[in-house]
Each structure stands twice: as structure tokens, then as C-alpha cells.
Amino acid sequence: MKPSRLSLSLALAAAFAVSSAHAAGSAAQGKPQLGSFGVDLSARDAQVKPGDDFNRYVNGHWLDTYQLKDYETSFGSFNLLRDQSEAQVHAIIEELRQSKTLAAGSEKQKLRDYYASYMDRAARDAAGIAPLQPVLTRIAAIDSKDALIQAFGATDLDGTTAPLRLGVDLDRKDPDQYLVGLRVGGLGLPDRDYYLNQDARFVGIRTAYLAHIERMLGFAGVKDAKARAQAVLDLETELAKPQWERAQLRNRDKTYNVSTFAELAKQYPGYDWAAQVKAQGMPALDRINVATPSAVQPVIEIIGRTPLPVWRDYLTFHALRNNAPLLSRELDDAAFAFNGTVLSGQKAQRDDWKRAVATVTGSEGLGDAMGKIYVERHFSPQAKAAMQTLVENLRKALRSNIEKIDWMGDATKAEAYRKLASFRPKVGYPDKWRDYSSVTIVPGDLIANTMQLRRYARADQVRRIGTRTDRDEWFMTPQTVNAYYNSTFNEIVFPAGILQAPFFDLNADPAVNYGGIGAVIGHEMGHGFDDQGSKSDFAGIQRNWWTDADRAGFEQRTKALGAQYDAFCPLPKVCVNGQLTMGENIGDLGGISMAYTAYQLSLGGKPAPTIDGLSGDQRFFLSWGQIWKSKYRDEALLNLIKTNPHSPGQYRANGPLRNFDPWYKAFDVKPADAMYVAPEQRVRIW
Structure with missing residues (x-):
């Protein structure tokens, strides 16, 4: 009809x-x-x-x-709506901040206090690098390849990065099952091309990146930071070489390569895969998907031949860089000078309240807790039903289009x-x-609150296995x-x-x-x-x-x-x-x-x-x-x-x-x- x-x-x-x-x-x-x-x-x-x-x-x-505003890297129709949604969410949070009756442990209390901990710049500036010191201390103590694998397994908790990571995906050939996948990564620049392209534009970015690594290592008191920064950049360049181009990564036929976990060790020797699984808090695995098979063994060889001091500097740099937006203004601005200005052209940071909204109510924060309130105010059951009607109209239209195409046979x-x-x-x-009852959010400790949510996210992933x-x-x-x-x-x-x-x-x-x-x-x-x-x-x-x-x-x-x-x-x-x-x-x-x-x-x-x-x-x-x-x-x-x-x-x-x-x-x-x-x-x- x-x-x-x-x-x-x-x-x-x-x-x-x-x-x-x-x-x-x-x-x-x-x-x-x-x-x-x-x-x-x-x-x-x-x-x-x-x-x-x-x-x-x-x-x-x-x-x-x-x-473009100084903090904008781009702007258009989607950004216009995102600004509006952001303002709507901000208004809700401001109401929560004014409330005197939020129950302890409620989602509204958690939204309010997480936001407040982000906005407490005075406390963050006073603390400096100290809230991250436990992470930096663990990295500094890495004295073996076994300990290095343990550190790789903790990147999702510490906010660092690693060349090999396991993640929980949907099984594309059995949608009723989850499937653990192995990915190759560990780069600090947006793409392998940023390391390998010899165009002057990319050479300039690499020069700025080297200075950025040196500056961030300096916050950790690293001596001879310039030479050690070069070693980190050289390491990432080696990691970039075997990685697949992004167009290749889209090919679902090539990125589905499932084997038993026992076969994994035989196919890619020289790495303690069981230790990686344990370090990421996962149970023993029966199967695993290797998305980019040709890249794995070269990365294992890079891990094996790279001295531990370089890996410690690599992890220290990424810990500081990735967590900088949660720390003092000095660290935050130092990271922004490269991540925001060099890579994206931003001339100024977004206002703190905008960044707080994104952190607190995004998919890696308390997104669903805000979502409940948001839809109560800005989306009705009638709207949902009407949108479903529109979807059905488009379904009919696509059916009509398929009926008319002449290059596809009846069976297909x-x-x-x-x-x-x-x-x-x-x-x-x-x-x-989502149920956030296991998450404890306290006023005045942004790093602690973020770590809580990182642990929650890990547990949420691991519980799916099996x-x-x-x-x-x-x-x-x-x-x-x-x-x-x-x-x-x-x-x-x-x-x-x-x-x-x-x-x-x-x-x-x-x-x-x-x-x-x-x-x-x-x-x-x-x-x-x-x-x-x-x-x-x-x-x-x-x-x-x-x-x-x-x-x-x-x-x-x-x-x-x-x-x-x-x-x-x-x-x-x-x-x-x-x-x-x-x-x-x-x-x-x-x-x-x-x-x-x-x-x-x-x-x-x-x-x-x-x-x-x-x-x-x-x-x-x-x-x-x-x-x-x-x-x-x-x-x-x-x-x-x-x-x-x-x-x-x-x-x-x-x-x-x-x-x-x-x-x-x-x-x-x-x-x-x-x-x-x-x-x-x-x-x-x-």
C-alpha cells in the first residue's frame, strides 16, 4: 500500500x-x-x-x-544540532547541580558529581600530575616482557595504548554469539600514512609530533627527553609499516579469520597470548578472530626486539597524552597544542562545560543515565511512533526501487x-x-571517577564472552x-x-x-x-x-x-x-x-x-x-x-x-x- x-x-x-x-x-x-x-x-x-x-x-x-569559531575544526548542519543537543544536556545538568534532594548513589547524583569533578579546575591544577602517578609508577616498574604484556593488557584502564589488543565483537557469521577479536594498533598519529607519507605536510606533522612527545615526557621528569622521544617515534613508525590501509580494513571477507585459541599460538609464535588474555581480565578463550593476519607477526617481532626502556617511554607518553584532558591546565594545554592545533587546526580549546558534557554524558561516560532524562524532555512516544512510520515509508520506497533495477536477477x-x-x-x-549501580562517583576526583567508568566498561565487555x-x-x-x-x-x-x-x-x-x-x-x-x-x-x-x-x-x-x-x-x-x-x-x-x-x-x-x-x-x-x-x-x-x-x-x-x-x-x-x-x-x- x-x-x-x-x-x-x-x-x-x-x-x-x-x-x-x-x-x-x-x-x-x-x-x-x-x-x-x-x-x-x-x-x-x-x-x-x-x-x-x-x-x-x-x-x-x-x-x-x-x-569558524576558534574551537571549531569544522561546522555544518550536524554540528548545529549537536550544539543544540549539548545545550539541552547542559541545562539538565545545571538543574541537577541546583538540586538539594538527589539521593546518594542515584544516577542523577552520579551525573552531577562527575560533571562537578570535571569542572573543578582549581583542584585539578593543584593536583598536577599526581592523580596519574600510580599509572606512571606501574609503567616505570616494567622490567620484563611478561610485565610489558601485563601493561598492554591494562591500557583500557590506564588510558594508554598498545600494539596488540583483544576486543569483544559480534560474530559476523553467528549473530547470536560474541567473538573476541585481535587488533593491531598502537599508533599516536591518526593513520599509518602520517608516518610514511613523505609529502611536506606530513613531514611537518611528524616534526611537531616529535616535539610533542618530548614535551609530554618532560612532565614525567624524563631525562634526555629529545633522544628518547625520537626512539618512541621510530617505534611507532615501525608499528605503522605492517598495518593495513583503512580501505583494506573495510573488506569484511579479509578481516574475518577465525581460529581456535590453541591455533593462534602456533600461527603467531613468540608472544604469550594467554598472558594477554589474562591481563585484559578475560576468561580462557576457545576461538579468536584475527582481523589483519599479515600484520601480527611483524608486530610481535617489533615487540621482541624493542628495548624495555623504549616501551616504558612509549607507555609513559601515551598515558600522559591520553589522560591530559583530565589533569591540570598545563598538561591539558600541552596535549591540545598538538592534538587540537596541529592535527585539527583548532585555535582554542572548547569551553570546559562543553568538554565536561561530552565526557560525562557520552557513550564512555554515563550516557544512558542522561539519555533517560533527555528523552523525557525532548522526545515523546508520539515522536517515536511517527518516526517508525517514516521508516516504513522508506522501506516501501526501497522495495519499489529494487523491483525496477535491471541489473539484478530474480533470485538475488x-x-x-x-x-x-x-x-x-x-x-x-x-x-x-545500562545499569550503572556498580559505579561509584565521588565529588572532586576526576581521575578516580574516570577509572571507575573504565573498569565498568571493561567488565561490561568481558561479561559478554560466552x-x-x-x-x-x-x-x-x-x-x-x-x-x-x-x-x-x-x-x-x-x-x-x-x-x-x-x-x-x-x-x-x-x-x-x-x-x-x-x-x-x-x-x-x-x-x-x-x-x-x-x-x-x-x-x-x-x-x-x-x-x-x-x-x-x-x-x-x-x-x-x-x-x-x-x-x-x-x-x-x-x-x-x-x-x-x-x-x-x-x-x-x-x-x-x-x-x-x-x-x-x-x-x-x-x-x-x-x-x-x-x-x-x-x-x-x-x-x-x-x-x-x-x-x-x-x-x-x-x-x-x-x-x-x-x-x-x-x-x-x-x-x-x-x-x-x-x-x-x-x-x-x-x-x-x-x-x-x-x-x-x-x-x-x-
Whole structure:
């Protein structure tokens, strides 16, 4: 049954009614929060032809006039909502701080006191490095390779890092089981390329990193810190060489390599794996997955030949660097000078209250405790039901799109329909919350409180080993402005935080809501059918459910899409990696296609009204462009290109449209226009 325009409008109205009432600066009833119909037309650069650069056409004036705040590395539509969610959470915390009746041991008391311990700068400055001294003392006492492995096993508690780590994952071939995985890591720079690339930009970063290591070691009283810092950098450079490139790490076929634990020691000799398991607090293991097999033995050899004093300096540096935001201003600022300014281009730290909110109420803090309060105030049961209705509209649209594609045969389509029908949407907030009763939070001791939560997080992971997976679990907090697809559970998850303008607005034109939140829903659905998500079936089991011919046809299209993104270069000699970003690019292309189909279905065969001289299709695409509005510092853009599977915002706005026929028609795009792609070269997938 096709969704009617009326049913969608009612769904939008119900869903946004409560959240808009609490939104900062919300518009009066009946008026969209942005512009006259839901898009801020004042952000446009009308001098730019839509077919030459649609992102600038929609956002060009904003790009030219918005000045990044000193603490911002980037800013855009997502950041706007994150700022709003942050302010909402901050207001809740301030209310808790004023309360005189919070019960000892309650979650509200824990939120209040954890936040207060972060904000007590005077106590932190007075303590200096002392709160971290027990960690530094343990590191200084490492006198054998056995003790070194013990230290590697404690990195999650001490806030350090290690070249080999075990973690608890979902088993991609048996979604009812957890599976311990072995990962190679231990780098202090964002990616292996930062160590190995000889471009002047990376050479400069390495020079600054060396000075940063020296400075942080100096806080621990290390003598001859410059030479010892060079040894740490040399060690990390060696660790970087065998590690896989990020595009390789996306390949699920290559990163699933399960063996028995007994086989692990035979395959990778020279390391005490049982000691690593014990050091991480895990029980004896039956099976283990080695994500990057070729990288493990070289790292074991590096561990074996590197002198213990270098490892002690390595761990000392990472302990100081990673914990610096929890310590004195002097240490905090020293770490920020590299991590914030050199790597991301920040000119100033974020305000303490902003950082406190992120620490206390994020997924590694007391996120669910805040989530309970947040959804009571900023998300209603009606909103949850309405969002679920929208998800079903997009599900119908994707079904319609699959029916029409000509490169997939009936057998594969049948499996695709089955997977689509099995999608489980999670909207707003979880049905059950994390239990923080074992966590003790005290006033005035930030490090102690953080260590409590680190122990809680470790115990939470370890308890899963040998148990059945929890399909009701969420991996984001309700106040998070984001969404995700989990292929192993075949679920799409939309936290409450994203259900706000410009993505979703009660009073906006339906075309705008479809081009915004509709495209986000479609994007997450699209991940179930991207180059990696498509390797899992309706039950979340990683297996090939395609015919060989259909998979070949799919890969022909994804290869062409990757080549398009490879050509996008936002900085000199720095281009998008079409393979690394492939899943997100497929999600964007599929998302806009699904959302457009859903919008057309909602019209019920009737023409959309013209508003402010713009057709329904034009308003749909303007909304799409608006949600990807973004501005970056060069340092942050470089980091994103090298480490992030998402393309920069300008390419998320423009890239899919170049392949989408309705956009060409809506804006009369011609062959002479810069974004024009000949019809036979346009990539059509979902």
C-alpha cells in the first residue's frame, strides 16, 4: 500500500510536536524553523549555477560568510544540532547541580558529581600530575616482557595504548554469539600514512609530533627527553609499516579469520597470548578472530626486539597524552597544542562545560543515565511512533526501487526483499537502559571517577564472552545526533537527537522533510546493501546471497562510483579515497534515491505545489544540499580524508546528484555544466 501524503504529514506533525517545543530558538507554531518552507534560502549563492556546483548554489553565501569559531575544526548542519543537543544536556545538568534532594548513589547524583569533578579546575591544577602517578609508577616498574604484556593488557584502564589488543565483537557469521577479536594498533598519529607519507605536510606533522612527545615526557621528569622521544617515534613508525590501509580494513571477507585459541599460538609464535588474555581480565578463550593476519607477526617481532626502556617511554607518553584532558591546565594545554592545533587546526580549546558534557554524558561516560532524562524532555512516544512510520515509508520506497533495477536477477532480488523486510528499526531510545549501580562517583576526583567508568566498561565487555548477544542493545546514546546501520543485527538505529531541523521540522514542506530526514533514513537502509553490508543476509549472517552475475554487475557499478570520488580533491595532492568511502557514498546515493521515491509516492500522483517559485523536486534537492552544509579547517579536512569513511560535506552534497536523473530535470542541468555526467556514465545502484 502506498503511503498517502496526508499520512506522512500527520506523521511529521506528531513526531516534531514535542521536540520542536524544546528546541532552542524554535519557531512559532505554523512557521518552519528555516525560511518560508524549511530551507534557508539566504545561505545560497544565486550567482552559481546549480549544475556547476550545487553545494555552493545551496550553501555558498553561508560558506563565504560563516567564520569558524576558534574551537571549531569544522561546522555544518550536524554540528548545529549537536550544539543544540549539548545545550539541552547542559541545562539538565545545571538543574541537577541546583538540586538539594538527589539521593546518594542515584544516577542523577552520579551525573552531577562527575560533571562537578570535571569542572573543578582549581583542584585539578593543584593536583598536577599526581592523580596519574600510580599509572606512571606501574609503567616505570616494567622490567620484563611478561610485565610489558601485563601493561598492554591494562591500557583500557590506564588510558594508554598498545600494539596488540583483544576486543569483544559480534560474530559476523553467528549473530547470536560474541567473538573476541585481535587488533593491531598502537599508533599516536591518526593513520599509518602520517608516518610514511613523505609529502611536506606530513613531514611537518611528524616534526611537531616529535616535539610533542618530548614535551609530554618532560612532565614525567624524563631525562634526555629529545633522544628518547625520537626512539618512541621510530617505534611507532615501525608499528605503522605492517598495518593495513583503512580501505583494506573495510573488506569484511579479509578481516574475518577465525581460529581456535590453541591455533593462534602456533600461527603467531613468540608472544604469550594467554598472558594477554589474562591481563585484559578475560576468561580462557576457545576461538579468536584475527582481523589483519599479515600484520601480527611483524608486530610481535617489533615487540621482541624493542628495548624495555623504549616501551616504558612509549607507555609513559601515551598515558600522559591520553589522560591530559583530565589533569591540570598545563598538561591539558600541552596535549591540545598538538592534538587540537596541529592535527585539527583548532585555535582554542572548547569551553570546559562543553568538554565536561561530552565526557560525562557520552557513550564512555554515563550516557544512558542522561539519555533517560533527555528523552523525557525532548522526545515523546508520539515522536517515536511517527518516526517508525517514516521508516516504513522508506522501506516501501526501497522495495519499489529494487523491483525496477535491471541489473539484478530474480533470485538475488528475492533475497534482497527478504533482507529489506527483516530490517529492524530502532528509534529514539532503547527499551532497556545500562545499569550503572556498580559505579561509584565521588565529588572532586576526576581521575578516580574516570577509572571507575573504565573498569565498568571493561567488565561490561568481558561479561559478554560466552553469552548470547543482546539484540536490544544500542551503540549510541539517545542524545547523539547521528544514526547507524548494524549489519550483524540487520538493524537501523536513529537516536532522538537527530529528529530536529534542518533534518525534520513539523512545519516544513513535506519535500524538505523527505530531502532531509528521509534521505538519512534511506542512507542507513542503504548500508544494508552497500559493498560490505551486502555481504550479510536477512539474519545478519555474513554470507554470499548473490548470484555471481549479479555481484559482478554490482561491483562494476561500485567501481565506477569509486572512480568518481577518487577525482574529488579538496586540498593539493589530497583526494578522497573512493574505496575507503565506498560504503558511505553508496549510502548517500541510495538514500537520496529512496527518499525521492518515497516523496513521489506520497504525492499520490498529484503534482506538488510551487512555493516561492520552486517546484517540489527543487525543494527536495535544496533540502538535501542544506543538510550537507559544512566548512572545515585544512588540518581537519586532511585528517578526515585520511581516516574517515565519510566524504567531505561538499562531495556528499554533489556526488550523488551527478548520478541522479531527477536532479538534472529539476534544475535543467546541461552538458556544458561542470557537474554534468553523460547519462550512460551515471552510476545507478539502488
